[in-house]
Amino acid sequence: MTYLDRFANGKGRYLDDIKLDNMLYMSLVRSPYARAKIKSVEGGMTSRDLKAYYAVVEGDHREPVLAIDEVNYQGQAVAAVFGKNRYEAEDLLSTVNVDYEPLEAIHSIDDAKKKAPIYADRKDNILSTEDVGVKFNESDIDYDIKVTDTILLDRVSANPMETRGIVADYRDGILNVYLPSQSIVRSKSGIVKSLGLPPEKVRVFLIDNGGAFGVKALFYPEYIIACYASMKYGKPVKWQETRTEHLQACHAGRGVEGTLTLYAKKDGTVTGLDGEVLLDNGPYLVDAAAVDLGNVIHEVTGPYHIEKAHLTGKYVLTNKAPNGYYRGAGKPEASILMERMMDLLADKLNMDIADIRLKNALETPFKSPLGLEMRYPTKPFLEDALKYFNYRELSKKEHVGISLFILDEDTAPGESARIIVKDGKVHTYLGGNVSGQGHEMFVKSILSDELDIEQDSISLELQDTETLSTGVGTWGSKSAMTHGSVLMQAAEELKKQIEEKYGKYSPEILLSHDFDQTSFYKFDYNDNQVNFNIVTSRINEMGDFEELKIGAYYDLGKVLNMANVLGQTEGGALQAIGEVLSETLRYSEEGQLMTTSITDSGVLTADHTPEFDIKIVENPSVMKDRAKGLGESPMIGIPEGLARSLETQIHKRINTMPITREFLFDSL
Amino acid sequence: MMVTVKINGKEYSKDVEPRTLLATFIRDDIGLTGTHIGCDTTNCGACTVLMDGRAVKSCTVLAAQADGHELETIENEADKELSMVKESFIEENGLQCGFCTPGMIMTSLYMLRKNKNPSEDYIKNSLAGNLCRCTGYVSIINSIKNANEKINGKKAVVK
Numbered sequence: 001m002t003y004l005d006r007f008a009n010g011k012g013r014y015l016d017d018i019k020l021d022n023m024l025y026m027s028l029v030r031s032p033y034a035r036a037k038i039k040s041v042e043g044g045m046t047s048r049d050l051k052a053y054y055a056v057v058e059g060d061h062r063e064p065v066l067a068i069d070e071v072n073y074q075g076q077a078v079a080a081v082f083g084k085n086r087y088e089a090e091d092l093l094s095t096v097n098v099d100y101e102p103l104e105a106i107h108s109i110d111d112a113k114k115k116a117p118i119y120a121d122r123k124d125n126i127l128s129t130e131d132v133g134v135k136f137n138e139s140d141i142d143y144d145i146k147v148t149d150t151i152l153l154d155r156v157s158a159n160p161m162e163t164r165g166i167v168a169d170y171r172d173g174i175l176n177v178y179l180p181s182q183s184i185v186r187s188k189s190g191i192v193k194s195l196g197l198p199p200e201k202v203r204v205f206l207i208d209n210g211g212a213f214g215v216k217a218l219f220y221p222e223y224i225i226a227c228y229a230s231m232k233y234g235k236p237v238k239w240q241e242t243r244t245e246h247l248q249a250c251h252a253g254r255g256v257e258g259t260l261t262l263y264a265k266k267d268g269t270v271t272g273l274d275g276e277v278l279l280d281n282g283p284y285l286v287d288a289a290a291v292d293l294g295n296v297i298h299e300v301t302g303p304y305h306i307e308k309a310h311l312t313g314k315y316v317l318t319n320k321a322p323n324g325y326y327r328g329a330g331k332p333e334a335s336i337l338m339e340r341m342m343d344l345l346a347d348k349l350n351m352d353i354a355d356i357r358l359k360n361a362l363e364t365p366f367k368s369p370l371g372l373e374m375r376y377p378t379k380p381f382l383e384d385a386l387k388y389f390n391y392r393e394l395s396k397k398e399h400v401g402i403s404l405f406i407l408d409e410d411t412a413p414g415e416s417a418r419i420i421v422k423d424g425k426v427h428t429y430l431g432g433n434v435s436g437q438g439h440e441m442f443v444k445s446i447l448s449d450e451l452d453i454e455q456d457s458i459s460l461e462l463q464d465t466e467t468l469s470t471g472v473g474t475w476g477s478k479s480a481m482t483h484g485s486v487l488m489q490a491a492e493e494l495k496k497q498i499e500e501k502y503g504k505y506s507p508e509i510l511l512s513h514d515f516d517q518t519s520f521y522k523f524d525y526n527d528n529q530v531n532f533n534i535v536t537s538r539i540n541e542m543g544d545f546e547e548l549k550i551g552a553y554y555d556l557g558k559v560l561n562m563a564n565v566l567g568q569t570e571g572g573a574l575q576a577i578g579e580v581l582s583e584t585l586r587y588s589e590e591g592q593l594m595t596t597s598i599t600d601s602g603v604l605t606a607d608h609t610p611e612f613d614i615k616i617v618e619n620p621s622v623m624k625d626r627a628k629g630l631g632e633s634p635m636i637g638i639p640e641g642l643a644r645s646l647e648t649q650i651h652k653r654i655n656t657m658p659i660t661r662e663f664l665f666d667s668l
Numbered sequence: 669m670m671v672t673v674k675i676n677g678k679e680y681s682k683d684v685e686p687r688t689l690l691a692t693f694i695r696d697d698i699g700l701t702g703t704h705i706g707c708d709t710t711n712c713g714a715c716t717v718l719m720d721g722r723a724v725k726s727c728t729v730l731a732a733q734a735d736g737h738e739l740e741t742i743e744n745e746a747d748k749e750l751s752m753v754k755e756s757f758i759e760e761n762g763l764q765c766g767f768c769t770p771g772m773i774m775t776s777l778y779m780l781r782k783n784k785n786p787s788e789d790y791i792k793n794s795l796a797g798n799l800c801r802c803t804g805y806v807s808i809i810n811s812i813k814n815a816n817e818k819i820n821g822k823k824a825v826v827k
Contacts, residue, residue: 007766008754010702010742014767017701085696087687161706161714161767161801210704210767211801243707436765436802563761567803571764574804597709598799606795606805 003440003460012208015165015180020236023167026226027089028239029079029096030249031071034105034319034591035118035283038069043096044079050228052194054219056287061119061127063284063322065194065221071100072118072283073321074593075248080225082237105319105591109152109257109278112316118283125317127281132297133310133369141272141308143263147345148275151337151655154584155255155280157601158326160436162210163241164250166223168230175202175227180209182217182435183473188465190219191227205464212435213575214325215250217475218288243598251288252585253326255280256296258337262344263308268351268359272308273301277337281315282322289315289323295330295408301368302338303378303404303530304360309369319591325475327575328635335405339640340655343401343647352395353644354386357404374406378530385532385553388615398536401644403637406528409629410476414523417486418468419447419494421515426453429463430483431471431520437568437631439474439483442560446484446625450491453507470520477629480560484625486521493519527621529555529628533637537645543664548577548610550638557621557628565630569614572634578604579635580642584658602658671735675700676744684731690724691715693731694741702742702770706799713798716771717741723778725797742770752818753777753811762811764802772798776812784820788813 006012029044047066055062067078079096083089106112112125138146167178175197181187184204192199209216222239230237241250256279263272277300279293297313346356361379368374382404386392394400416431428443444455461467472482494517495505502509534551550573559565575583582602586594595601620626643654650667671688672681675698682697694703694717705727706714715726718740744750753776756762763769772795779786779794786794791812792805800808 002758003766004758004761004763007763007769008757008773010700010770012702012766014701014704016695016705019696019699086692087685159801161712161765161799162704163706209765210706211765213801243709243712436767438761438764563807567761567764567807570804570806571800571802572804575801597711598707599709599711603799603801605799606809607789607792609792609805609809612806 003438014162014208014210015167015178016240018167018178018238020167020169023236023238024082024084024229024233025086025089026229026237026239027081027083027093028077028222029081029093029098031067031074031076031078033071033100033102034074034107035103036071036100037103038067038071038078039099039101041079041096041098044081045225045229046079050225052224054190054194054221054224055285056190056193056219057285059285060121061285063221065224073319074591075245075321077221077225080229082229082233106317107320107587107589107591108318109280109316112318118317118319127285127315127317130293130297130313132371135310136272136308141263142265143271144266145348146261146263147341147348148259148261149341149344149655150257150259151340152257153254153333153336153657155252156326156579156583157247157250157252157585158213158215159246159598159601159603160211160213160215163243163246164215164220164222165240166226167236167238168227169236170230170234173201175231177202177204177227178207179204180207180216182212182433182475183471184433184465185471186473187219191223194224195227203465206433206462209433209435213327214253214329214475216435217473218251218324247585247595247601248593249321251286251322251324253324253329254333255323256333260337260341262341264345266349268349268356270304270306270360273306274310276312276314278314278316279323280318280320282320283317284322286322288325292323292325292330296333298371299331299334299408300338301370301372302335303362303374303406305362305366306368311370320587327572328632331408331632332635332639335403335636336640339403340643343644353402354391357382361404372408375528376530378404381530381555382532388553389534389551391534394536399538399645399648401535401641403533403641405637406530407477407629407633407636408526408528409478409481411478411481411523411527411623412525413472414521415472415482415486416468416470416518416520417483417490418518419490421510421513424457424511426451426458428458428460429468430460431468432474432479432483434460435474437479438564439479441564442480442484443487445561446487447491450488451507451510453511457511468518477631477633481621481623481625481627481629482521482523484560484627485623486519488624489521490517490519493517521624523623527623531555531633531637533641535638535641535645537642539646539649539664541668543661543668549613550610551613552634553615553617554630554633555617555619555628556630558618558626559616560625560627565616566614568630569634570612572631573610573638574604574608576634576638577608577610577642578602580639580657580659582658669732671731673734674738676740677746686732688731689727690729690731690734691726694726700741700743704767704770706767711799712768713775714768714771716774716798718774718778723775742773749781749819750777753815756815756818757811760807760811760814762803762807768798768800772800772808776815780812780816780819786816
């Protein structure tokens with residue numbers, strides 16, 4: 001039975017489907033204030049019982065899993081209660097009394113600049129600062145014009161249809177954990193570190209994952225509390241996040257404000273880039289922030305040859321849930337900032353938006369002063385893409401936005417896999433985890449080809465940290481690249497095993513004996529690739545779309561499964577459109593979340609589905625399976641294309657995402 | 669209080685608290701976990717089931733309100749038309765993570781029984797109460813068009 005059969009018949013096994021004897025349900029008492037002193041807490045499990053931190057990174061201002069003396073965002077966990085079912089657990093919330101003294105809160109990056117520091121050990125609301133590139137003087141570079149703008153990409157909630165959750169089951173001295181995770185290996189190391197447990201006493205099981213988009217790669221207070229409670233009470237403990245909790249307390253993505261200056265010659269050649277990028281960090285030091293902001297500031301120059309570049313990144317303290325990953329994790333921000341600046345420069349120079357990109361695109365590989373090593377030329381690719389979409393003609397008739405971007409895949413350090421052959425069946429386990437992308441399809445086709453066996457005899461299983469103790473994870477658009485490659489390597493090593501023992505390989509020998517092969521495909525660096533999006537749209541006088549067409553010209557190296565490719569592209573496209581039009585988390589001046597439902601948070605419905613023209617090109621990658629990445633590409637390329645297409649209709653610069661309905665309406 | 673419902677042709681009687689939601693009843697009391705819960709505000713539609721043939725969001729119906737009524741969930745194997753919708757979702761890859769899928773399929777079944785000749789716009793608008801975060805809905809819309817051919821014998825849906 002394939003995953004398609006299982007899921008279409010309601011036979012998935014998701015977190016909330018797990019039912020164990022004597023299981024307790026956990027509910028959290030969460031702060032109603034964005035910032036407050038806790039004068040007293042009575043009842044429930046509190047930091048008096050469990051004083052622990054979940055961030056793997058060391059440093060000041062880590063978040064305790066249960067608040068100690070203060071809260072710094074609405075929804076922060078203060079106490080935990082446990083009932084025999086979810087209704088009883090929620091009833092028990094009223095048995096906890098917390099006395100708060102509310103304090104002035106910071107609700108935005110802008111607010112953080114104006115208000116007094118929230119921490120006594122800081123002179124401002126900056127947690128830390130990071131510089132990349134080489135600072136230069138304007139007098140040192142050759143330029144005729146400079147353009148500056150501030151672009152805000154507001155916070156977005158990942159909103160997988162299945163929220164976060166965990167089942168912790170401590171029995172016979174072992175902490176068994178069931179988790180929809182993008183990396184159970186990473187989750188295990190987080191649990192081990194936070195609770196100071198020996199690694200051999202913790203076993204994490206992967207289960208069906210109802211969507212991830214970054215947030216299931218992260219580690220959270222609730223996970224640690226549930227594990228601790230299971231050990232304390234000697235019973236299984238389940239926590240399944242409500243959607244309201246997800247919006248309030250799950251770590252949120254984007255929240256990036258960049259102020260960039262481009263220096264350019266009259267012919268459009270960009271000679272320098274300088275600026276500052278601010279991350280809406282939330283109040284605590286979390287692991288994701290350095291990746292999110294790091295990706296932005298290292299990748300801004302993207303597909304362009306810019307000799308002189310410097311950026312300062314700042315982690316800005318706000319009284320909102322901490323920063324987390326969201327599909328792309330800094331890569332979309334880098335591209336949106338750069339492409340919006342390219343459009344601005346084109347407008348100032350009265351140049352065509354394609355011509356300014358052609359002028360600056362790479363003719364050879366290039367190491368950016370910001371650190372990104374672009375491995376492939378981007379100019380020939382751009383020329384091909386413009387030709388494919390007949391850009392010159394199209395741009396005369398339609399409102400067109402384009403984007404040229406790189407996708408830097410997180411291929412390092414590689415990935416693991418295990419193949420167990422037993423009773424004529426080939427069972428496969430992947431070191432990175434399935435989080436709803438349909439890996440099963442390429443697993444079957446690759447192994448079927450490599451081992452010369454029927455797809456029906458191959459299965460992709462959900463592993464745990466005992467069946468496969470090594471592994472990296474699924475993220476950064478590299479899952480098909482590293483998993484495909486490690487499977488090919490494992491198949492080769494398996495065949496070698498058989499040749500050594502039986503003198504030759506044959507599918508019959510394979511399926512009539514037992515074999516066990518664990519392999520690690522090592523890949524030392526992050527590969528990258530070039531992609532292109534084109535967006536055309538037409539809005540009416542109410543700001544509604546009469547037409548919306550997404551063109552994608554993506555290089556996938558080698559397509560492993562076309563249905564998955566289309567699914568990732570179409571799904572990513574709708575998220576990207578949502579990010580421009582509607583998706584965000586809105587806070588009041590007091591730091592109260594005003595977004596109260598998944599609909600409020602702007603997740604788009606089926607009537608927003610655009611038309612597509614998806615052209616896949618295949619320039620093989622250096623990976624063993626020749627594949628290139630995809631998952632993050634629509635998020636990286638589409639928002640700025642749509643922004644440009646709209647901008648040409650409303651005749652007003654778009655430098656904030658999401659735009660509001662009022663903004664569109666007032667501009668028409 | 670005692671609640672008696674017929675689910676997928678089989679009768680169940682359970683003693684539940686009056687406040688029990690139908691979604692909880694189906695999942696926790698009966699143990700049919702194919703019906704999912706994705707939000708707390710009746711927006712996402714993952715919990716959609718048919719009650720007396722009509723699509724309802726089971727998170728917004730009390731188990732008590734379903735007393736004496738007939739329900740159909742994703743697990744039903746006896747409904748040929750439901751099987752056709754499921755086949756279409758499989759053929760068209762109309763799912764990724766699978767979490768919204770049971771609700772999508774039950775809504776689709778209701779939609780195709782109500783409208784024997786739906787336009788593409790009708791399909792899109794009828795999905796307004798069901799959210800999917802993975803697919804961008806394209807493959808879901810294709811699945812429904814495919815299911816329409818199977819159930820209603822109509823060729824390609826026109827826009």
